[in-house]
Amino acid sequence: xxxxxxxxxxxxxxxxxxxxxxxxxxxxxxxxxxxxxxxxxxxxxxxxxxxxxxxxxxxxxxxxxxxxxxxxxxxxxxxxxxxxxxxxxxxxxxxxxxxxxxxxxxxxxxxxxxxxxxxxxxxxxxxxxxxxxxxxxxxxxxxxxxxxxxxxxxxxxxxxxxxxxxxxxxxxxxxxxxxxxxxxxxxxxxxxxxxxxxxxxxxxxxxxxxxxxxxxxxxxxxxxxxxxxxxxxxxxxxxxxxxxxxxxxxxxxxxxxxxxxxxxxxxxxxxxxxxxxxxxxxxxxxxxxxxxxxxxxxxxxxxxxxxxxxxxxxxxxxxxxxxxxxxxxxxxxxxxxxxxxxxxxxxxxxxxxxxxxxxxxx
Amino acid sequence: xxxxxxxxxxxxxxxxxxxxxxxxxxxxxxxxxxxxxxxxxxxxxxxxxxxxxxxxxxxxxxxxxxxxxxxxxxxxxxxxxxxxxxxxxxxxxxxxxxxxxxxxxxxxxxxxxxxxxxxxxxxxxxxxxxxxxxxxxxxxxxxxxxxxxxxxxxxxxxxxxxxxxxxxxxxxxxxxxxxxxxxxxxxxxxxxxxxxxxxxxxxxxxxxxxxxxxxxxxxxxxxxxxxxxxxxxxxxxxxxxxxxxxxxxxxxxxxxxxxx
Numbered sequence: 001x002x003x004x005x006x007x008x009x010x011x012x013x014x015x016x017x018x019x020x021x022x023x024x025x026x027x028x029x030x031x032x033x034x035x036x037x038x039x040x041x042x043x044x045x046x047x048x049x050x051x052x053x054x055x056x057x058x059x060x061x062x063x064x065x066x067x068x069x070x071x072x073x074x075x076x077x078x079x080x081x082x083x084x085x086x087x088x089x090x091x092x093x094x095x096x097x098x099x100x101x102x103x104x105x106x107x108x109x110x111x112x113x114x115x116x117x118x119x120x121x122x123x124x125x126x127x128x129x130x131x132x133x134x135x136x137x138x139x140x141x142x143x144x145x146x147x148x149x150x151x152x153x154x155x156x157x158x159x160x161x162x163x164x165x166x167x168x169x170x171x172x173x174x175x176x177x178x179x180x181x182x183x184x185x186x187x188x189x190x191x192x193x194x195x196x197x198x199x200x201x202x203x204x205x206x207x208x209x210x211x212x213x214x215x216x217x218x219x220x221x222x223x224x225x226x227x228x229x230x231x232x233x234x235x236x237x238x239x240x241x242x243x244x245x246x247x248x249x250x251x252x253x254x255x256x257x258x259x260x261x262x263x264x265x266x267x268x269x270x271x272x273x274x275x276x277x278x279x280x281x282x283x284x285x286x287x288x289x290x291x292x293x294x295x296x297x298x299x300x301x302x303x304x305x306x307x308x309x310x311x312x313x314x315x316x317x318x319x320x321x322x323x324x325x326x327x328x329x330x331x332x333x334x335x336x337x338x339x340x341x342x343x344x345x346x347x348x349x350x351x352x353x354x355x356x357x358x359x360x361x362x
Numbered sequence: 363x364x365x366x367x368x369x370x371x372x373x374x375x376x377x378x379x380x381x382x383x384x385x386x387x388x389x390x391x392x393x394x395x396x397x398x399x400x401x402x403x404x405x406x407x408x409x410x411x412x413x414x415x416x417x418x419x420x421x422x423x424x425x426x427x428x429x430x431x432x433x434x435x436x437x438x439x440x441x442x443x444x445x446x447x448x449x450x451x452x453x454x455x456x457x458x459x460x461x462x463x464x465x466x467x468x469x470x471x472x473x474x475x476x477x478x479x480x481x482x483x484x485x486x487x488x489x490x491x492x493x494x495x496x497x498x499x500x501x502x503x504x505x506x507x508x509x510x511x512x513x514x515x516x517x518x519x520x521x522x523x524x525x526x527x528x529x530x531x532x533x534x535x536x537x538x539x540x541x542x543x544x545x546x547x548x549x550x551x552x553x554x555x556x557x558x559x560x561x562x563x564x565x566x567x568x569x570x571x572x573x574x575x576x577x578x579x580x581x582x583x584x585x586x587x588x589x590x591x592x593x594x595x596x597x598x599x600x601x602x603x604x605x606x607x608x609x610x611x612x613x614x615x616x617x618x619x620x621x622x
Contacts, residue, residue, distance in 0.1 A: 013494045207485035211493065212475040214482075215461075219469050222458035229418060230536065231444035231473040240479075287460060 019206060036195060041188060048308055054187040055260075061300045062194040063255045068280045068292040069205055070248025075278075076286035077209060078241030079221030080130050082142040085277040087149035088246050089253025090269030092119045094159045096254035097168045101161055108173040108180045109193070112254045119250020120243040122149075127242030131235055146271055153266040167265040170258050181258045190259040197255060201248060206289055208244065217241050218287075283333055285345025294344035303329050368395040370432075371540060371572050372417070377426035379412055379596075386412045387423065388596045394540065399566055400574045401587035401604075405616060408593040410576045411453060414542050417574075418450055419443040445473060449538035451529045453545045453576075459518040463528050464497075466517055467504060470535025471496040500535055506568075507531050507561060523554040530561065534569070541565070543575040547582060555579065559586055584608065592616070 008023060010016040020026050044053035071085050096115035099106065129141040153159060160166055172182035179185040180193065208214050216237045219227035228234060257264040276299065284295020303325040310321035340347050372394040379387040387409045394400045402410045415421045417428065419440045428435045430446060438446075449470075458466050475496060481489035504510055507527050512520055517528055526546060533541055546562065547555045559582055565571050577583045583590060584604040592599040592613050600610040607613055 013497045014490060017490065017493060017497070204483050208479075208482050211482040211485060211489060212472060212477070213479060215465065215469050216472060218461060218465075219458055219472075222460050223456045225420075225440075226452065226456040226458070227469075228440040229444055229450055230469055230532070231441050233441045 017210070041191065045305070047312060048305070051187065052308070054191055057301055057304055059187065059191050059194055059260045060256075061296050062191070062198050063252050063260055064277070064280060064300055065292055065296040066194075066198055066201055066252035066255065067249055067277050068284060068296050069201060069289065070245045070252065071277050071281045072284070072286065072289070072292050073205060073209070073217075073248065074241055074245035075281055076288065076291075077214060077221065078217035078238065078245070080127070080238060080241060081135065081139045082145075082245075083139055083271070083274050083278070084126060084142040084145035084149065085249055086269045086271065086273035087146040088119055088123055088249040089256060089273075090149055090153055090266070091122045091246075092116060092250030092253030093168060093257040093264055093269070094153060095119065095250070096258060097161070098159065100171055100173070104171075107175055108258065109175070112197070112251055112258070115254040116247040116251040119253070120247040123246020123249070124239050124243045127239055127246075130238045130242065143271075146274060150266055150270060153269065165263075165265075167263050168257055170262050183262065185259075194255050194259055197251060201251065202289060205248070209289070213240065221287075279333065283336060283343055285343030288343070288345035290348060291343055291345030294348065298332070298344065299329070302332075368397065370394070371396045371430070373429040374413075374417070375427045375429065377413070377416060377423045377428075379409075379416060379421055379423040379426075385596050386421075387416070387593075390426075390593065390596070390598045392591045392598065392601050394572060394574055395589075397566070397570055397572055398588040399562070399586055400572075401583045401590045402574065402576050402593065403578070403580070403583055403590060403607075404593035404599075407595070409596040410593055411544055412596075413593070414450065414544055414574070414576065417443075417542060418448065444536070447537075447539035448542065449533040449536040449540075450542040451526070451533050451544060451546060453548060455522075455525045455529055457517045457525055457529055457532070460516075462514050462516055463509060463520070463531075464500065464504070464513045466528055467500040467531045467535050468496065470532040471500065473536065500531075503531050503534050506564070507534070523550055523557075526550070526558065527561070530558075530565075534565065534571075537569075538571060540572045540574065543573060543577075545576050545578065547577060547579055555582060562586060 008021075010021065015021065020029060040053065040058060044050035045057060048057070067085065067089060071082065074080050074082055092115045095118035096111050099111045099114050099118075100108070103111075126142065126145040130138050133141060154166070157166075160168055163169060170181050170183075172184065173180045178189055180189060209217075216227070216232045217240075219230065219232050220234060220237045220241075224234060227237070253269070256268070261268065280295035280299045281292070282295070283298055284293070285291030306325045306328065307318070307321050310316040310324065311318055316324075336344065336347075340350075370393045373391075374393075375391045377387050377390045378385075390409070390413065402413060404410050412421060416423050419438045419442065422437050435446075458469060461469070475492055477489045477492050481487060485493075504513060507530060509524065509527055509531060512524060512528075517525060520528065530543075530546065533543075543562070547558050550558065562573060562575070563586065566573055575583075575586070577586075587604055589602060590604055590607045591601050592607055592610070594616040599612045599616055600607050602610075
């Protein structure tokens with residue numbers, strides 16, 4: 001009996017179509033926002049140093065949530081599998097670098113958005129095979145994208161401005177006198193930039209998904225023949241999903257390099273990272289926006305925190321702890337997928353359902 | 363009922379459909395008149411579903427013409443056919459399993475909704491008004507088919523009969539002029555069949571929708587249909603009112619077999 005829908009009557013369709021029709025959900029979101037915007041930036045996470053909390057936990061998890069959102073739009077909502085996520089993040093990062101070089105006076109945030117647009121174009125091109133092939137075969141085609149783009153990042157020196165290091169070097173940028181990027185920028189600034197992007201992008205994604213375009217993606221995912229019969233053109237639906245998803249992934253790639261790592265080589269965009277993002281989506285829950293948050297938090301935050309606690313609280317050797325967390329995370333993933341194949345989002349949903357009726361079983 | 367010269371809505375002429383060496387449909391011609399319930403019957407593998415697929419644009423016949431509303435229809439893809447006002451249900455339920463009933467019905471409104479991506483992105487102004495307006499239409503259809511109680515249930519968990527009804531709701535949400543039903547009563551018990559028949563007649567009478575249906579239950583077909591086409595091995599055996607078809611020797615032979 002933690003919350004009840006009883007008594008929350010909706011007399012207009014508009015009210016029912018709202019993002020959070022239930023009052024208790026609004027409270028939950030407010031608490032989460034309070035944590036992310038106020039409490040954690042002020043106090044950090046318990047047991048971890050503030051600097052570490054920001055630069056190793058919060059900034060990356062926010063960025064990876066954006067990546068996961070992007071991949072989930074493609075995989076969970078449109079049903080098109082992709083293994084090229086990391087490479088598309090690379091497209092975002094390198095194009096952001098090029099845009100900053102070509103237009104040195106352009107605002108850093110606009111550069112990030114533009115790099116998302118460039119990635120959307122590239123993603124659409126690599127999405128073309130999806131019109132012909134499905135499932136595992138499409139996966140292989142996107143794998144080709146991964147390998148080709150990685151090759152391009154090394155072999156085309158124009159992309160990294162002919163730097164001797166072969167890496168992206170993040171330039172100094174500021175806005176309203178606040179340093180945004182470069183070595184001198186404050187972690188707090190970078191965190192709030194990333195968080196701002198996450199909030200806006202989540203809102204946009206949830207809007208699109210609940211509307212006509214989102215439904216056309218889900219139609220293609222669930223039953224493409226019936227979708228075609230209702231008038232969904234597969235070409236438009238699939239390619240728009242690739243474009244929209246790549247836009248998110250591109251932005252997250254640009255944020256990752258310019259607001260987190262500070263410098264990046266091609267190793268940051270290799271296939272192992274693609275798999276990690278795929279794990280986040282699957283563990284979090286396919287076709288769920290809340291799931292993206294859960295997935296990114298479980299796969300990224302939990303191991304980092306465990307490692308730190310292992311060192312500071314139990315005094316376990318860092319190397320041992322590293323292996324231990326890998327094993328533990330593997331076990332947790334397998335257990336979650338056996339217990340609930342639809343991921344954490346579904347577990348959350350079931351829990352809410354139970355809480356609604358608690359203490360009665362039905 | 364005196365059949366005073368009704369307008370022909372759709373006419374298929376000399377359709378030939380082959381898959382490699384297999385002849386699925388051979389020289390079949392018939393018409394569908396405006397406002398009627400037209401049944402297509404025949405034993406298994408007679409080419410009934412293939413015929414619907416031809417009308418839908420899934421299959422492109424090697425020979426033959428399709429005339430729709432007095433015009434010859436060029437070769438079309440299914441999503442283009444949908445725009446001309448033809449809706450369809452499937453023999454094996456083809457609902458969107460990941461969505462709830464109301465969402466499934468809303469998908470039928472896809473073509474009527476046209477607010478562009480940027481309105482959708484912000485879900486504000488015209489986009490949300492459009493959503494509400496179409497939601498209202500869908501609720502009317504849900505009321506009409508008496509599936510209010512399962513509005514928010516995921517369709518995958520519904521019993522078979524209700525799934526069929528949701529599929530009909532989705533097709534009706536398209537507000538079609540011609541509704542193709544591929545075995546709407548397959549696998550149903552008597553009661554469910556009665557309900558379904560009632561809905562089909564209601565749709566035909568209240569919305570004036572022209573219906574073409576494939577069905578194996580002869581009692582249902584003979585009661586519902588205004589006119590019946592009989593196919594067997596891809597060829598047309600008979601075409602006429604249920605009474606004419608029932609007394610046709612070729613049809614009786616096809617269904618009962620011939621003594622050798």
